Amino acid sequence: MKVDGKPTRTIWLEADGLTVVVIDQTALPHRFATVQLATLDEAARAIRSMIIRGAPLIGATAAYGMALAMRDDASDEALERAYAVLLETRPTAINLKWALDEMLAALRNRPRAERLAAAYARAAEIADEDVEINAAIGRHGLALIDKIAATKKPGERVNVLTHCNAGWLATVDWGTATAPIYMAHDKGVNIHVFADETRPRNQGASLTAWELGQHGVPHTVIPDNTGGHLMQHGMVDLVIVGTDRVTANGDVCNKIGTYLKALAAKDNGVPFYVALPSPTIDFTLSDGLAEIPIEQRAAEEVATMTGLTADGRIETVRVVPKGSAVANYGFDVTPARLVTGLITERGIVAPTRADLAAAFPERSNVAANPRAAE
């Protein structure tokens, strides 16, 4: 999407065709800065320190990290070492391992002399594939927005509420939940986004608001407490969120607080959609509440806030009394009964076991008969 009016991805190559450039997402929304990655270790550090984040972007960065490793040393040992170093950067990120496996498969059986070029070619494909998947999600979601827009009077806007950042910044381009929004905006639909602040890490206020603003999409940041009131008063036409994991029966694990918005959507007849690339579906699970372990994160994320002071410094302030305990659950599970539909790269799928299996037969069969796949 655009930054300062210029089409930009979250990861690209310098003119030398070798040096990788990413946006320093830790400086957003107050400062736009890029970081050059010239070595394996720089790529690993960018992932580990969350200069970049978001499962698809982590995968693409790791792929380029393998390519960077080949610049110095294209030996088998260097390949194995790069794989190990990158895999350790964010151990729970599914896309990371997938991207590294793809790179290993593309390079392992090639002569050393071909590995550098092959690595850059496969990394570029991985990045492009992510863009393609998100664009497909965008086209399917756009149809939903178009339908709502058709019911509006001239000048009335389509209001979409989103939670956290399932945006362009979490992927290579387009984002997942944001892809339909950007496409609608680009084709001239009068669209406006309510972006939940998304405490404790504020990805809505700091990342979603920033990327929508850079691309020129009208938006309003709201406290996480506000969405229910807006829906009660007809101010939200559609909710679209992302997800970290969807079970075979359509339960949706996403950033903490998503469940509360789904309840409010149901209570007020507002459609609640979840946008996802299909690898996010875990066909081995069939009860999100019982089976998905919810990560508890550092207390500091709740106890403090980081922002820009009046004199332009980035400062972290404590907002909870010393001595008060805090709890920081990273995610919650929205039961399938509250989800209107799943926007995937193959179209909109109902959150039921039968519909998911029908849409992705090649994956659901394997999961249903794990022995048969061995």
Next chain:
Amino acid sequence: MKVDGKPTRTIWLEADGLTVVVIDQTALPHRFATVQLATLDEAARAIRSMIIRGAPLIGATAAYGMALAMRDDASDEALERAYAVLLETRPTAINLKWALDEMLAALRNRPRAERLAAAYARAAEIADEDVEINAAIGRHGLALIDKIAATKKPGERVNVLTHCNAGWLATVDWGTATAPIYMAHDKGVNIHVFADETRPRNQGASLTAWELGQHGVPHTVIPDNTGGHLMQHGMVDLVIVGTDRVTANGDVCNKIGTYLKALAAKDNGVPFYVALPSPTIDFTLSDGLAEIPIEQRAAEEVATMTGLTADGRIETVRVVPKGSAVANYGFDVTPARLVTGLITERGIVAPTRADLAAAFPERSNVAANPRAAE
């Protein structure tokens, strides 16, 4: 309740019997400081600048403000002026006008020489009456907590979730939503409170957490996004919140985000109670969603956060990109269908027109026939 182990109210008199002392709530939770009010203007400033807040405490402070005015000048003109100055400090606070009217009624027909003593006496009564009402709310709510405690195994705690600050700091003592909690804790019930942070003004993280901590009540501060997840996993036994206004049919207007917690409570079979002194019931309204106007507050409350820096300064930081719009609705309405019961000074009342009218016949009759009351 206690501060540093010492029983304390939110407003008291110095040893001279004339100077009023309040807690500077703008410095909480990071610094406990008191402010002396020796004149009408100092009392007015304390209310206006939100050194003190909470409808009952505003009423008590305004009453003492009238008494302070009588120190300088006990004339009719001074009385009228004090009334006018104090009424302007927080125009929408219902308790403020009520307390000022009470003071005016108590002083107007007395000789000047008696007004100073009478003013302090009536102000003290107003403060004591608030304590009594809250204690009665506490006793009725305690019965609910006792019932839950009786179902627990040894060592298991009773978990109460609350939103915003309907605590001791908003009243003269006990608080409304917190009164049952303090009483349970004081009698040895193993009680624990989840305190919603309550963005954007953070009254939960900064005030509720502080007062619970000072009194020694075990508690955990959680982001506003977290309550649904806790209820899904059986970690909340009971929700108790305060309210700014209850309609004749039991709709509850309270701090923004209350509705989302009520939805989660309903979805998970968690009892959802609202604690209130009966003057909070507005018998002239019968549809909270349609009839209660929701105040929109300053953008800065959402766009910034204030807290303590690592080196001990109070600093305000911006957490939303420049150029992003923000919306700041102060309250939402929880429909009566989501409310288990109203904890009032006369007992627990079902949120229905019939039950509210039966519990408060003297007020509901007047409202039902406004002409007859004229």
